[in-house]
Amino acid sequence: MEAHAKLLATELLGLTVDPFSASFSTSAGHHVSNAEIIGMIVTRERRNDYLRFHVDDGTGCVPCVLWLNQRHLIHSSSHLDLLAGSTQVHVEKTQLGSLVCVRGRVSVFRGAVELVVSRVAVERDPHAEVLHWLQCISLARRCYGRCPLLETVKRKKQKISGEDD
Template sequence: MDQPLHLVHVKILAADLLSLTVRHTSPTTFLRCGRRVARAELVGVVVSRDRREKFLRFLVDDGTGCVPCILWLNHQYLNARTSSGPSSDHDPTAEMALKMSEEVRLGTLLRVRGKIASYRGAIQITVRDVVPNDPNSDVLHWLQCVRLAKECYDLPPRSAQGRT
């Protein structure tokens, strides 16, 4: 049975992520060796940071390339506008997004997971979570990416393997 890569966060290097094949269908799909991927996990250093009212945009560099990431912060603003109750009602999603945005500092090594998206023709990650990382985990992530690429991601789908 074919492994459904679109259901998991694929551990991937920036160069591989940025070179995914993009199919402009509805919704947009991303392919690696003919297999659909939808979520990614990467580890790298924050090299750019731009915070606005509703989002935080940043770049993560893992040594093979820079991946644009966007963390949406506007849950808190939508909650505040629609809430008629006291301000003691907190939106946990907004609180988590704000806490994660504080972790994103220039020069910080992070693990970023999220949904692969396309914005203005460029691949980016819509961030689900951000975790500061130990510098040793960077090497482990690289090794896992190489191993998983060879053993899982870069294999043709099983239906194509049976035809050869």
């Protein structure tokens, strides 16, 4: 099982890519290969080979892609049947307006960061997004080294208080 970094959209979209190693890192220098986000599905486009959708968590919109045609990745027909059934379940969960938790591998497509989906779960708890925000802030402070969201809020407060002087 792979670990997934809990990130806000602003952090995920701000990851930098090393073109030589194709790895991603946060502004604090931590490497990220898999991520988890929670937000609302605001766009959805289905094609023959993939489902592309955007998840908005209030800090930004993360492009996500769920590959539907994964025959080239699986060599056993029993695994292919299992994967096809699982993929169809994920497709059904990705409805416009749904609050979802998405896990996947961080990738770049046409110069933009995206999430290649491995799991989609509909959130039933209306507080899930707020809890995710709090967990992301806590992890950013304790584990990731810094919290870009809090730094942005501090800069805005300083700007406002500086204008009042």
